[in-house]
Amino acid sequence: MSGGASLGAGAEPARPASHRKSASILSRIAARKEIGVLLALIVMCAFLALATDNFLTTLNLLNVGRQISLLGIMAVGMTFVLISGEIDLSVGSTYALSGLGTGMLIVMGWGLLPALAAGLASGAAIGLVNGVLSTYGRLPSLIATLGMLSIVRGAALLMTDGQPVTVNERNGALPDVLERFEFMGQGYLFDVIPMQLVFFALVALVGWIVLAGTGFGFRAFAVGGSAKAARVSGINAEGVKIWAFVIMGTLAAFAGILSLAFLPSGQAGRTGMGLELDVIAAVVVGGASLSGGVGTILGTVLGVLIIGVLRNGLVLLGVSPFTQEVMIGLVIIIAVAIDKWSTRNRAG
């Protein structure tokens, strides 16, 4: 009857060390929180396969995979932040600053690895600031990262003087550096799988292992579920949260770098605007809770897929871009509503 009672037993299946002796495999699958999202995804795909000629083609599916990759990489980071009980609104700005910054370094003639390292480090540093402000600084992360959203966006504008950043040989990039940089964003593994999708798969795999199988993942769940009880258990709640923000910042930077490698041009006034809301929406559709302690990487990947397939499907169906926005908003609300209602029913 109290607030905590809404956490039904079925809500934590993907946790380490959870096991049910008596449950059959089928009921174990049915109890997984991700099952609803997965069903929704299957229904959507089946509908699109029947309603359009080109949805179920290798080319289109790989295309969807590439389109969702950058969103997906950031969503993995956001899963850690939400599970630890915080939120990060600054990721769209970090995406712009770190991506464009890396591009500028390459244009200045830097090697690929130093430029990448600097770009990722800038994202990690922004995450560190977010983390420290939200823990030791005692600011709600909603406010701290809202401020950082603006500060980092402003820094990107100052850094680029508002001018577009275009990574090409004419602007000064070394040819071999440029070639490898463009491969990251535009290349294909085995000539079929987009490199962006490969990076997303790697990030999701590592994220899944870290969250479900390591002490850090355990502590993130503990801190997000109940910070007080985690402290009493001897867990350094501040440290866990700061690390979650650093992971988020680094992944936002990585996605920003890949975006510039794909496009090869970007502008601080436009790149990644409003992206933070897409990222949070995908993670929440995937079942993570904004109040912390609940979420899985599998759910997040499914949430990202739903958003990606929906956008692709609406384009294939010839739905106008304006209507697309309305549809995506509806899906976010419906997905989370179904999740909340089913959780409440489970708790009885």
Place this chain on the structure above:
Amino acid sequence: MPSPLLEMRNVTKRFPGVVAMDDVSIDFRSGEVHAVIGENGAGKSTMMNIVAGSLQPNEGMIRVDGSETAFPTPLASQAAGIRVVFQELSLCWNLSIGENVMLPALARRAPLLPMASRRAGHAAKPVLDRLGLSSMDPETPVERLTVAQQQLVEIARAISQNARVLVLDEPNSALSPAESARLFDVVRELRAEGVCIIYVSHHLDEVLELADRISVMRDGRLVTTFDKTEETTTADLVTHMVGREMETSDQYALREMADHAGETVLSVSGLCVPGELEDAHLEVATGEIVGIAGLPDSGTAVLADAIFGTVQRRGEVSMNGIRLAPGRPAHSIAAGMAYIPADRRGAGALLSMSVAENTVASALGRFLRRGFLRRRPIRDTSEEYVAKLDAKVASLGQTIATLSGGNQQKIILARGLVTGPKLLILHEPTRGIDVGAKAEIYAILKSLAEDGMAILMISSEMPELILHTGRVVVLAEGQVSGQLTGADITEEAIMSLATVSHRRAA
């Protein structure tokens, strides 16, 4: 005989997988104090939620003044003159005492009509006086009050509305003896005015003091309802509640334990927490159970957090001679402390996590190999402690939130024991836990002490301190006012030390 004020006929309430109320018929009469007792999970709170209109029965009916009715919403129940004060407080933290008391009246006013805080305070004054809160300024925001005072404000709100039926669910779990006595007087006055008071409590001595009739619930059924007489004893009540006789004889054995105490494990000196504790001194040795007693504002509330290091403190806290820095719970655990906080759901259990995860959370380092969780040892350890403490869980993967209070407490205890502590600090270890589980927890503590564990138990329950500790240290006004051992530990002796005033003496 007139028809009862409120009655339930053959009420059944099912939840998925459990029958919370099974064919219960009960009546509540005007002008009586009717106590409802039973272990946790016996169905008391389900019954109160049905009375309050928050839950709907699956079968059966409710009658008020002999005519059939239903409470589809809490408002319907309130319209019938029923007021329920739940154990969990429902005050508006940002509003004043007066506004909280007058909230039901304020809620009926037109939305834009202004209502001055002062006028609300004025209107609330008589009922506050009645509860002995006359010294409080009604314009004080309730968030500045102690838990005990907040509880009284909650009760004041209920009785301010001329209730016909007043349900009090564990009304005095945070109250001092003086505040409780005042509350009991008010209950008796209300009874004389013809109000029916339904009194839900784990405190059997209070039930005997106050009740006219007593109903006992067990496993969702009403076991019996009987008139209290001079002959009724707490042992009778316990027998009805658990359905078996309780062992009480060997509980006294602990009194001898003070003599067996070994070397000092915990030593606390000059402990200060601004506004709560000033210069407290304390030692606990191997193999002894030391109780801490004191009135609600005596500093007992923060003592455990101050020693463990979860609140800022000054002064010295040492484990086996090694001084501990404050604000570092992980260091305290490494030095051999295990802490079971009073707020089980808020600060004790990792509510969203499983039984297995809760068991190992404090000793996580031992269950990692290069940062990765070692599932097999986690499961084995959890299984071992669940068996050792006889916790009733459906599976190790079950979330701790779904366990009963007593089983949650056992898992939190297990979490402490897994770290291999030398000192166990327990704060209100049995608050809100049923009689059977309480006895099991006392037995666990006793056997731990026999194996050499030093145990510090901070409690506001006198019987717990008297029966289950070997030595009691009493706090008053943030300082130690004295200690009692063995047969000297009596309620009277504790109370006289607890009411010492250092300031007056100085």
